[in-house]
Amino acid sequence: MQPYLRSRINDFAIKLANVNGTGSASANGLLMQAVFRMGLPVSGKNLFPSNIQGLPTWYEIRVNKDGYTARALDYDLMVAMNAQTYARDIREVTSGGYLLYDSSWPLEPSLRRDDVHLLPIPLAQLCNEKFTDSRQRILLKNIAYAGALIAFLNIDMPIVEVLLDERFSGKAALRDLNHQALHIGYEYAREHFPCPLPFHLEPMNENEDKILIDGNTAAALGCLYAGATVAAWYPITPATSLMDAFRDLCSKYRRDPETGSNNFVILQAEDELAAIGMVVGASWNGARAFTSTAGPGISLMNELLGLAYYSEIPAVVFDVQRVGPSTGMPTRTQQADLMECAYASHGDTKHIVLFPANPAECFEFAVKSFDLAERFQTPVIVLSDLDIGMNDWVVPRLTWDDSYRPDRGRVLSKQDLERLPAFYRYTGEDPQHVAARTLPGIHRTGAYVTRGSGHNKFGEYTETPAEYQEVMDRLARKHKAAAAFVPLPKVRSHPEAQFGVITIGGCDPAVEEALDLLEDRGVYAGYMRICGFPFHKTVEEFLYSHDRCFIIEQNRDAQLRSLLTLETCVPKTRLRSILAYSGFPLSARHVIDGILAELESDSAIHR
Amino acid sequence: MPSIAKPVATHPSQQRNKLGLTLRDYEGSMSTLCAGCGHDSITAAIVRALWEVSMAPEMLAKMSGIGCSSKTPAYFVRGAHGFNSAHGRMAAISTGAAAANRDLTYIGISGDGDSLSIGIGHLCHAIRRNVRMVYVIENNGVYGLTKGQFSASANVGSTSKRGEPNQMLPIDPVMLGLSIGATFVARSFSGDKEQLIPILKAALAHRGLALIDVISPCVTFNDHSGSTKSYQYTRKHITKATETDFVPPATEILASISQQDVTAVTLHDGTVLRLKSVPPHYDPKDRATVMAYLSEHESRGEIVTGLLFLDESVPDLHELNKSASTPMTQLPFEKLCPGAAELARFQEAFR
Numbered sequence: 001m002q003p004y005l006r007s008r009i010n011d012f013a014i015k016l017a018n019v020n021g022t023g024s025a026s027a028n029g030l031l032m033q034a035v036f037r038m039g040l041p042v043s044g045k046n047l048f049p050s051n052i053q054g055l056p057t058w059y060e061i062r063v064n065k066d067g068y069t070a071r072a073l074d075y076d077l078m079v080a081m082n083a084q085t086y087a088r089d090i091r092e093v094t095s096g097g098y099l100l101y102d103s104s105w106p107l108e109p110s111l112r113r114d115d116v117h118l119l120p121i122p123l124a125q126l127c128n129e130k131f132t133d134s135r136q137r138i139l140l141k142n143i144a145y146a147g148a149l150i151a152f153l154n155i156d157m158p159i160v161e162v163l164l165d166e167r168f169s170g171k172a173a174l175r176d177l178n179h180q181a182l183h184i185g186y187e188y189a190r191e192h193f194p195c196p197l198p199f200h201l202e203p204m205n206e207n208e209d210k211i212l213i214d215g216n217t218a219a220a221l222g223c224l225y226a227g228a229t230v231a232a233w234y235p236i237t238p239a240t241s242l243m244d245a246f247r248d249l250c251s252k253y254r255r256d257p258e259t260g261s262n263n264f265v266i267l268q269a270e271d272e273l274a275a276i277g278m279v280v281g282a283s284w285n286g287a288r289a290f291t292s293t294a295g296p297g298i299s300l301m302n303e304l305l306g307l308a309y310y311s312e313i314p315a316v317v318f319d320v321q322r323v324g325p326s327t328g329m330p331t332r333t334q335q336a337d338l339m340e341c342a343y344a345s346h347g348d349t350k351h352i353v354l355f356p357a358n359p360a361e362c363f364e365f366a367v368k369s370f371d372l373a374e375r376f377q378t379p380v381i382v383l384s385d386l387d388i389g390m391n392d393w394v395v396p397r398l399t400w401d402d403s404y405r406p407d408r409g410r411v412l413s414k415q416d417l418e419r420l421p422a423f424y425r426y427t428g429e430d431p432q433h434v435a436a437r438t439l440p441g442i443h444r445t446g447a448y449v450t451r452g453s454g455h456n457k458f459g460e461y462t463e464t465p466a467e468y469q470e471v472m473d474r475l476a477r478k479h480k481a482a483a484a485f486v487p488l489p490k491v492r493s494h495p496e497a498q499f500g501v502i503t504i505g506g507c508d509p510a511v512e513e514a515l516d517l518l519e520d521r522g523v524y525a526g527y528m529r530i531c532g533f534p535f536h537k538t539v540e541e542f543l544y545s546h547d548r549c550f551i552i553e554q555n556r557d558a559q560l561r562s563l564l565t566l567e568t569c570v571p572k573t574r575l576r577s578i579l580a581y582s583g584f585p586l587s588a589r590h591v592i593d594g595i596l597a598e599l600e601s602d603s604a605i606h607r
Numbered sequence: 608m609p610s611i612a613k614p615v616a617t618h619p620s621q622q623r624n625k626l627g628l629t630l631r632d633y634e635g636s637m638s639t640l641c642a643g644c645g646h647d648s649i650t651a652a653i654v655r656a657l658w659e660v661s662m663a664p665e666m667l668a669k670m671s672g673i674g675c676s677s678k679t680p681a682y683f684v685r686g687a688h689g690f691n692s693a694h695g696r697m698a699a700i701s702t703g704a705a706a707a708n709r710d711l712t713y714i715g716i717s718g719d720g721d722s723l724s725i726g727i728g729h730l731c732h733a734i735r736r737n738v739r740m741v742y743v744i745e746n747n748g749v750y751g752l753t754k755g756q757f758s759a760s761a762n763v764g765s766t767s768k769r770g771e772p773n774q775m776l777p778i779d780p781v782m783l784g785l786s787i788g789a790t791f792v793a794r795s796f797s798g799d800k801e802q803l804i805p806i807l808k809a810a811l812a813h814r815g816l817a818l819i820d821v822i823s824p825c826v827t828f829n830d831h832s833g834s835t836k837s838y839q840y841t842r843k844h845i846t847k848a849t850e851t852d853f854v855p856p857a858t859e860i861l862a863s864i865s866q867q868d869v870t871a872v873t874l875h876d877g878t879v880l881r882l883k884s885v886p887p888h889y890d891p892k893d894r895a896t897v898m899a900y901l902s903e904h905e906s907r908g909e910i911v912t913g914l915l916f917l918d919e920s921v922p923d924l925h926e927l928n929k930s931a932s933t934p935m936t937q938l939p940f941e942k943l944c945p946g947a948a949e950l951a952r953f954q955e956a957f958r
Contacts, residue, residue, distance in 0.1 A: 036958075211954050211957035211958060212957055212958070213954075213957045221950075221953075224943075224944070224945070225944050225945070225950070226944075227940050227943040227944055228943075229707070229935035229936075229938060229943065230703060230706050230707050230935055232703060232706075253945045253949070254943070256931065259931075260929065261929055261930060261931040261932065262928060262929050262930055262931060263935070263938050263942055263943060264935070265706040265707075265924075265925075265928050265930055265935060266928075267702065267703070267706060267736075269699065269732070270699075270728050270729065270731075270732040271728065273696065273699065273728075273729070274696075274698075274699035274702070274728070274729050274732065275699075277692075277693075277696045277699030277700045277702070277703060277729070278699055278700070278702050278703030278706065279703060280692075280700055280703060281690075281699070281700035281701060281702065281703025281704035281705075281706075281707070282703035282704060282706055283703075283707075284690060284700070284703075284704060285668075285703075285704045285707035285708045285711075285936055286707065286708070286936040287706075287707035287708070287935045287936050289703065289707065303693055303696075304692075304693060304696060304700075307693050307696075397951070397954055398950060398954060399947065399950070400946065400947040400950045401947065402946055402947045404944075405940060438688070439688075439936070440665070440668045440687075440688035440704075440711055441665060441666055441668075441688075441708055441710060441934075441936075442665065443665055444664045444665040444686030444687070446665075446688075447664065447665065447685065447686050447687050447688050447689075448688065448689070449669075449680065449681050449688075449689035449690070449691055450688070450689065450690045450691065450692075451690075451691040451692075452691070452692060452693055453673075453691065461681075
């Protein structure tokens with residue numbers, strides 16, 4: 001048996017292999033939250049199947065005192081609760097690591113590894129002795145292994161007890177059962193194994209001003225705070241929880257306490273064609289409206305995104321990306337909708353797209369998206385992904401400025417219209433090339449027919465070449481002007497940079513970690529994370545200030561790189577791709593290996 | 608071709624409605640449809656109905672998709688906003704618009720291609736949601752703008768202009784609406800303004816989606832002897848199920864139709880509709896008997912017209928949603944945003 005060589009405090013990763021639909025999510029979430037409350041930097045990645053019950057599901061928890069919370073690929077401890085996946089789960093344990101398994105049944109000798117320590121606990125047997133209800137036995141078995149992990153990892157038991165109290169407040173019987181199960185595992189571990197393991201937790205104080213939240217909830221909160229009143233959607237993984245959260249928030253904050261009436265309308269549409277149609281209709285009328293969807297929904301929404309673009313109607317769309325093409329892998333993460341969103345719809349169309357990197361930015365960019373959509377009278381797509389949207393992230397507490405008022409853009413009031421002899425929809429552009437709009441129900445002078453067919457600047461139907469082109473040219477100028485208003489790229493330049501590294505969205509933690517590790521090896525890079533499209537001018541400046549740039553993204557076809565080659569003048573040859581698109585969140589190792597391989601091939605050429 | 612503004616000429620003798628507006632004030636730009644198109648007659652009926660009910664132009668929203676019919680909102684009420692949107696999507700867009708501003712009156716103009724093929728899903732679901740709007744299907748059995756293909760409402764055996772017969776069963780918007788719970792279902796004929804105007808007025812007062820199928824012959828592609836949606840065929844086969852008398856709220860009931868077999872229905876806003884059943888004992892409030900009556904007559908090739916079915920008891924979209932009585936578009940931001948202190952409190956649950 002290999003000894004566990006490193007005694008690491010607050011720096012390890014564990015992986016829990018479960019069968020989905022058995023209640024493991026609750027136990028795993030409990031552990032994650034307990035670690036968070038101990039004040040430690042932590043992340044949890046749920047790698048789940050597109051299924052309700054019976055298929056393999058994994059949960060990974062990484063603790064890192066230095067704050068690196070991207071996905072780890074080496075697991076110091078594997079909790080193997082799924083016989084279907086024992087073989088591959090055991091393979092993933094780091095040499096000298098540990099394997100906790102349910103020893104109610106013997107472990108197949110062929111599955112043993114000499115360099116892995118075994119932690120056999122007869123969880124099923126212990127729970128069967130203690131609990132009578134068969135469904136409860138399955139659920140509580142998970143809580144029992146959580147109990148064992150509390151002992152093994154030195155998780156603070158009083159914190160877990162408080163969490164149980166909070167979760168089961170008003171359900172004393174259930175709380176009691178969970179408490180018992182927790183202690184079954186805890187006591188067994190303490191009696192049979194040396195606790196804690198060489199790697200374990202010590203309390204820190206990193207989370208005072210932090211919260212543990214998923215991106216979909218944070219985005220919904222942003223929509224609430226931005227004053228969105230109409231939401232339309234069609235159920236789709238991984239975007240569904242965004243609208244679920246919005247509904248919950250509205251029930252809490254948008255219901256008149258006296259009359260019980262709702263200051264919101266949520267429409268579950270018949271399909272995504274309708275969902276975006278409802279958003280366009282509501283926005284046309286002047287409401288802040290949005291939809292949430294994933295790639296397949298964006299495909300369907302292309303048609304009306306073009307209508308909204310051409311007729312200049314605001315619309316906010318959240319695309320929580322999953323793995324494509326087609327149905328793809330609905331419960332896996334990817335960044336492969338970039339090109340589709342940037343130029344959604346037929347004809348010459350281009351959109352404003354925002355790239356949040358974590359739940360805090362989902363909140364911030366959600367608010368921003370409504371302001372931009374109304375300021376520029378055009379669709380804004382917020383491009384999140386499954387990893388950001390559905391996993392819990394530790395982020396700084398969200399803040400709000402009470403002086404915020406929505407930027408409604410150029411909308412003529414009744415008084416404005418009373419003073420006007422006549423109104424023409426697409427005339428009188430401002431410096432951003434936006435013309436004033438009117439809303440129905442205000443004044444008949446403002447009336448016009450909104451149309452997706454050819455129109456001139458007066459809003460009238462046209463097939464006259466010059467009139468058509470005049471409007472299209474202004475739309476192009478308007479899109480360009482939006483570049484100065486999208487969130488600025490986050491740039492960290494390095495005085496000795498040998499190359500530049502560019503990424504978007506949820507790749508951020510893995511890339512940041514990789515760059516630090518490379519720096520330890522004497523490899524220096526400038527770093528830019530792009531936050532919006534059209535590209536702010538600093539994007540092109542960054543590209544030109546580095547001879548080579550590595551573009552790290554989670555899709556096969558290097559879509560961010562394509563977008564950069566299309567929308568900037570930088571030579572294509574200076575932009576290299578490092579791609580990871582198999583469906584799991586990016587880890588620092590992908591980035592380091594990718595960059596080192598590129599550097600090596602460059603030096604081989606120069607030799 | 609660019610749109611053509613219609614010269615506004617008002618004759619001093621022209622009658623004015625309660626808002627002091629003349630019929631001409633409810634007109635729009637010049638129609639660019641073919642001369643004799645049934646759709647233009649429907650536009651004229653809409654102009655008349657809106658003028659008669661004194662609809663404030665700015666409180667009307669004119670919705671449409673794509674197709675010959677969908678061009679027509681430009682031809683009435685120039686003082687109202689219009690939305691000539693995308694093929695088949697009018698019902699969905701109107702649903703969102705109605706969700707945002709419940710104070711406007713929505714009139715959707717669609718065609719058989721727009722509503723019974725590409726947009727049939729949206730129509731069905733707008734009916735299910737009972738979106739408060741007038742939904743007119745200008746039904747000619749043919750795709751006009753693309754030059755004469757059959758639509759989903761073309762009858763079996765009906766021939767195209769080139770003589771090919773249609774072999775597929777038609778989708779009847781009236782039966783469709785009845786089968787999925789529409790709360791107001793009517794059918795009329797573009798050539799019968801007498802019947803269409805009161806139906807439109809009743810539809811405008813209805814709380815919910817008022818579906819009106821209007822047979823509207825296409826003079827260019829579907830007004831020949833082999834067509835079952837021609838002027839000649841329709842006139843010959845029409846059967847009236849009801850005659851409608853529209854009594855606005857707070858008006859003395861002046862019955863212009865005889866009292867025999869009359870069903871009076873009070874609408875949500877107090878309007879009284881008096882439906883005279885032409886066949887004795889036709890009950891426009893009973894879905895099952897209406898469907899049986901229609902099936903029986905349609906199997907004989909008869910086109911049954913009138914306000915065929917009405918149910919005022921079903922909640923509309925906003926009642927189902929328990930929406931605030933103030934339109935979403937007019938809610939002050941202070942009512943919508945819980946503020947910084949609450950955000951701090953709320954986040955305690957994420958610790």
